[in-house]
Amino acid sequence: MGAAPMTGHARCDIAVIGAGVIGLTVALRLAQDGHEVVLLDPAMPGSGASYGNAGTIADYAVMPVGTPDVLRNLPSLLFNRNSPLSIRRGALASLAPWLLRFAVQSLPAAAARNAAAIAALLALARPAWEDLAADIGAPESLQRRGCLYLYETSAACRAAAADMARRRALGIAVELISPSEIAAMEPMLPPLDGGAAFFPQAVFLDDPGKMMLMLTGAVQAAGVRHLQRAADVLERVVDGVTILAQGTRLHARRVVLAAGAHSRGLARQAGDRVPLDTERGYHVEWDMRLPLLSRPACPAARGFYLCPMSGRLRAAGTVELGGLAAPASPHRIAQLIKGARDMFPHLGEPDRDWMGFRPSMPDSLPVIGPSRAGAEVIHAFGHGHIGLTLAPVTARIVADLVAGRMPEVDLAPCLPSRF
Numbered sequence: 001m002g003a004a005p006m007t008g009h010a011r012c013d014i015a016v017i018g019a020g021v022i023g024l025t026v027a028l029r030l031a032q033d034g035h036e037v038v039l040l041d042p043a044m045p046g047s048g049a050s051y052g053n054a055g056t057i058a059d060y061a062v063m064p065v066g067t068p069d070v071l072r073n074l075p076s077l078l079f080n081r082n083s084p085l086s087i088r089r090g091a092l093a094s095l096a097p098w099l100l101r102f103a104v105q106s107l108p109a110a111a112a113r114n115a116a117a118i119a120a121l122l123a124l125a126r127p128a129w130e131d132l133a134a135d136i137g138a139p140e141s142l143q144r145r146g147c148l149y150l151y152e153t154s155a156a157c158r159a160a161a162a163d164m165a166r167r168r169a170l171g172i173a174v175e176l177i178s179p180s181e182i183a184a185m186e187p188m189l190p191p192l193d194g195g196a197a198f199f200p201q202a203v204f205l206d207d208p209g210k211m212m213l214m215l216t217g218a219v220q221a222a223g224v225r226h227l228q229r230a231a232d233v234l235e236r237v238v239d240g241v242t243i244l245a246q247g248t249r250l251h252a253r254r255v256v257l258a259a260g261a262h263s264r265g266l267a268r269q270a271g272d273r274v275p276l277d278t279e280r281g282y283h284v285e286w287d288m289r290l291p292l293l294s295r296p297a298c299p300a301a302r303g304f305y306l307c308p309m310s311g312r313l314r315a316a317g318t319v320e321l322g323g324l325a326a327p328a329s330p331h332r333i334a335q336l337i338k339g340a341r342d343m344f345p346h347l348g349e350p351d352r353d354w355m356g357f358r359p360s361m362p363d364s365l366p367v368i369g370p371s372r373a374g375a376e377v378i379h380a381f382g383h384g385h386i387g388l389t390l391a392p393v394t395a396r397i398v399a400d401l402v403a404g405r406m407p408e409v410d411l412a413p414c415l416p417s418r419f
Contacts, residue, residue, distance in 0.1 A: 008249060010227070012038040014402070015243055015252035017231045017266065018259035019043070021050035021388055022380055024215050025132065025395035026256055031222035033399055038252070040245055041259075042230040045219070046212025049260065049356040049387065052283050054305040054316040055205040056147060056296050057129050058389045060172045062119040063163065064364035065319065065384070066106035074103065081331055084303020088322035088329070095321055098277045101362035114363045117413035119170040121366075121390055124409065126203060128392035133211075136218040141211050147202040148186070148297040151194030156301060164197050173201045188292045190343060196297075204296050207310040208388065231259070234269040234377070241376050256378045256398055261324060261357035263367075263381040271373030272416040276382055278323050279358040283316035284336050284350040285309075292344055302339045312351070315340040321360070328355035360384050368397055369415040378402070379416055 016027045019041035027037045039045065070077065070085070077085045087095065105114060133139045151157035157176070164174050175198045182189060182196050205211050220226075233244035240253040257266055264276040291308035298305045304317030315336045320329060333353050341347050361367065361382045371377040378401055380394050393409075400407045412418070 008247070009251070010038070010248060011251045012036050012225075013252065014038075014254045014256060015040060015241070015250055016256045016258055017041070017243070018257070018263070018381070019045035019226065020048055020258070020260050021046065021212065021215070021391040022260070022383065022394055023256075023258040024050075024212070024219050025391040026258055026380055026398050027224045028215070028219045028222055029395040029399045030256075030402060031219070031224050033403065035402070037224045038250065039219070039224055039226045040229060040231050040243065040250070041226070042228060042246075045216040045226060046209075049281060049358055050212055051209045052281065052316070052354045052356045053208055053388050054296060054307050054314070055208045055309060056305065056307075056389070057125055057142070057203045057205070058147075058386055059122045059125040060147065060167060060174065060199040060202055061386055061389070062115050062122055062167055062170045062172060064105065064111055064114040064118060065360075066102050066114075066362065066364065067111045068106060068108050071103060071106035074106075082335060084301075084317070085319045086321070088320065088326055090326065091322045094323065095277060098275055098362055101275050105363040110363070114365060114413070115166070115170060117365055118386075119172075120409050121393055121414075122386070123171060124393045124396075125389045126201070128396065129203065132392040136214050138211060138214045141205055141207065141214075142203050143206050143295070144203050145295040146198055146200045147204065147295055148182070148199075149197040149300045150182070150189070150192055150297055151196060151300055152192055153194045155194070157194035160197060160300065172199065174199050186293055186295075186297065188344070189297070204307070205388075206308070210310070231266060234266055236374065236376060254376055254378065254402065256380055258380040260381055260387070261359040263359060263379070267367070267371075267379060267381075267416070270371045270377040272371050272379065274367055274379075274382070274416055274419055275362055276367070277321065277360050279360040279384065280320040280322050280329070280332075280355055281316070281358050282318060282320075282328070282332050282336055282353065282355050283314050284333060284340070284353045285312045285314045286340075286347055287312045287351045299339060299343065304336055304339055306340060306343060313340075324357060358384055358387070365414055366390065366394065367414060367416050368394055369411050370401060372417050375401070
């Protein structure tokens with residue numbers, strides 16, 4: 001990607017802070033609309049959670065993390081080291097305000113409202129990704145073979161029926177299939193007594209890292225410059241926003257804040273207090289010539305995905321609330337390895353592991369829209385588990401806001417002013 005000037009002063013039309021999948025797609029869309037765009041990020045574009053995810057374009061993921069069922073089991077979930085939703089004990093005090101908001105958002109009326117708002121966004125995801133993949137010359141990277149939620153007992157499958165009914169009511173195509181049907185679809189899986197939920201319209205990426213490289217190349221070809229520095233200070237001025245970035249002063253007419261889990265402090269400088277906190281996500285990978293699966297499969301009770309990717313199997317997922325500073329948890333990595341081996345006992349030691357950060361909101365809805373202090377700053381962060389899925393949707397919304405057009409979805413549930 002072209003380097004922005006390293007002098008003490010620089011100017012641009014729009015600065016996009018954050019070069020993950022959200023920032024990259026926003027920058028590409030704005031550059032295609034004719035704007036001069038600079039990306040600010042100290043890391044390489046498309047790294048972090050944009051690379052390390054499960055690869056699913058999860059338009060079926062309409063349920064928020066916080067639901068009445070989760071609320072009923074919240075203490076045991078949070079303090080069980082083996083739970084798919086857990087908390088680092090040392091982070092409990094700092095997380096207490098977020099957890100209180102999360103509990104409120106898990107009440108029945110709030111959870112139903114949040115699910116409807118998430119579903120409205122996700123309904124746009126698959127066509128938006130198909131357009132983006134075609135635009136950057138990567139249509140073959142989208143695999144159209146659906147996704148599975150696996151239930152290891154018949155009781156778990158019966159309990160999931162109500163959840164699937166709620167998803168159908170929100171427009172999601174899903175089929176409950178038998179153990180024999182699973183065996184026909186995925187013969188390498190062990191026998192499962194419960195069956196599965198099959199989302200036939202779901203698509204996934206066979207290599208998220210490769211997609212990020214292709215997206216980065218398209219952004220570069222569109223003329224976007226990358227200033228490989230961290231944005232430290234935002235300051236509104238008469239004709240826009242000044243960003244101080246590790247000794248460089250960048251003046252932009254507008255700023256899009258898309259810094260993922262690192263967005264809270266900058267949002268506060270822009271005039272918005274948002275209850276953003278950090279989920280720490282993990283993956284482990286086994287290299288292999290032939291995949292063990294033909295589509296992503298999530299053992300639902302364990303909270304992670306088994307993902308067939310180009311030349312490897314990736315086990316990715318779980319939720320660990322624990323902030324940005326603490327090191328990776330060997331226990332969480334071990335749990336992923338154990339879960340994968342429970343499905344595929346012949347797996348040896350993994351070839352690599354990874355930990356990254358997801359920006360997590362108590363209501364599971366992203367923050368998208370203009371700052372309360374003025375539309376010179378537009379927020380585009382907080383997507384949680386669906387950042388990859390919603391990247392091109394978010395880019396369209398931001399481009400509409402910049403152009404003064406009405407976005408194609410109601411933004412009220414996502415605005416920073418909701419807090």
